[in-house]
Amino acid sequence: MSEATATTAPAGGSRHEAGPGGPAPAAGADDGGTGTARGSGSRGGRGYGRTGSRAASPTAPPLSFVWTRRVVLTLLTLFAATPLLVMVSSSLKPLEDVTDRFRWIPSVLTISPYVDIWSTVPLADYFVNSLIVAGAATGCSVLIATFAAYAVSRYRFRGKRLFTVTILSTQMFPGILFLLPLFLIFVNLGNATGIALYGSRGALIVTYLTFTLPFSIWMLIGYFDSIPRDLDEAALTDGCGPLGALMRVVVPAAVPGIVAVAVYSFMTAWGEVLFASVMTNETTRTLAIGLQGYATQTQVYWNQVMAASLVASVPIVAGFLLLQRYLVTGLTAGAVK
């Protein structure tokens, strides 16, 4: 939800009166650049504390709250960040530092894990497999979901409720429920046709649609609903067909949403483990399964494992953090409202 409107107003115009140990100084310094209206809000923040006009009130801003916040958020930061920190630092350690006792500080900093990961296991192949599978699953599901979501969002028709309920409920089913039959179907279809379906990338892509497609449809319904109908009705009166209205008006207006849906689909497909653990073979293995190959070496090269994990994570995390604003809009519009 738009951070720009929500986090702007500096909390309390007169915070300095809180005295030493008061709330974080310089109310305008947070959040580097999210606020456009920064400084214009002399009223109180939207959260707790007093309003600006009641600056002299003895009830606020409670020191106890500020200290509770500091302590709790520090603990949460430790909890959230420690594994991340270890991940990064271990990826820069020599092997001795990760095999014997754990060390917070590396004895020497080295980037050799980042060089070695490519030769210990065929990491590049795993990377390509992951890219192809996650990319194709995302592309297919977003394309198909766009049409389906447009139909659900803009038309009334028989079976609409059944369709949306099906879409929603398949998201709650355990993956294992689809895995066993799909495995059997692929093995038997492959036997019958002579095509090696089981283990192929194509088969894996199809199994990934079991979760990317319903999710994409559900999110896009939410996005399309938020686009005013007047827009495509105007396009219809201007001579566009329904498809023209979808492609020329609705899709362009929904681009942030569509990108967010694509990124989220890609993320889930990139991280998928269950289907990949069964449906891949030596040559089609994805990163999710391939990374575990480091652990089967006689000695686990944890520094390389951490380096490879970071290589597999950084683009995904960056995409997520950049787009989380749109993602939340979709998640709250689609599922939680």
Add this chain to the structure above:
Amino acid sequence: MTTLSPPPGSEAAAPSAGAADDGPSRPRRRRILPDRLRRAGLPYLLLLPALVLELLIHLAPMAVGVVMSFKELTQQYIRNWGEAPWTGADNFRIAVDVNAPVGEALLHSFLVTCAFTVLAVSLAWLLGVTAAILMQESFRGRGVLRALFLTPYALPVYTAVITWSFLLQRDGGMVNHVIHDQLGLTDSEPFWLIGDNSFVALVVVAVWRTWPFAFLILMAALQNIPKELYEAAQVDGAGIRQQIRRITLPSLRPVNQVLVLVLFLWTFNDFNVPYILFGKSAPEAADLISIHIYQASFVTWDFGSGSAMSVLLLLFLLLVTGGYLLATGAGRKRDV
């Protein structure tokens, strides 16, 4: 659907039904279907690819899964499952017979999963709601903290869990280094990935991974609470505790209802965390149901039994979800 010439009479009805659809310049004879049919069929045409795929990836597999659960589908029949003999409800009978090994193990795994889910969901929710409330108001560094808190959720699950399995190594892991070497809390270094401690490890990793989602959703929800409510409460002299109890938490209720359901389903069905942490066969204390079914299917190669367990699991989830939705009325907002 292949008639090219419109049936008589449809032309008369067309103008009222679809005149606004197309501009006057559009040549009429390009129409393949009469307007009415076109308009009625259009949603289905748009849905067609999705419907076909749904049929292929969801409905057909589910039907196959149900059929499988009534068959004796051991390894020898997997390449030709049509020939597997019918066993009636035997797979189900064996699965629920708690006095026999299979049923006993399934019940144990079910109970472990329930305990794990209750613990992990409540902790994840608690951390999420706490962080969201504490970060509702701006302070310096809030944006950085928010990104940091979301990162565990954004990481691909396998990299996150592999990192944890590194931290939890008995020798050379960070966790044992801290609690044994640095703090001296334990006499010897505990195992985390085998034995009873594995349950604790599982909960910690699952919470670390899921609480950011609760935080993300609740933060968004908090921004929808009108600030006038808080201002009015302050004028009335309400303190922060009262504001949280009387305004924040009640306003979050509808979001919480859906959020808890989503967290429940994810956590109960979770396969990734235990699989990467423990491998194909989890320690008894952390034998979650999806791993259990996976093992029954792909380690002992008894697909019939695995399918029966899947069907039971689905029935349980439907029952719980249905009951929950009826009790809370959650998710009944969209007019479909």
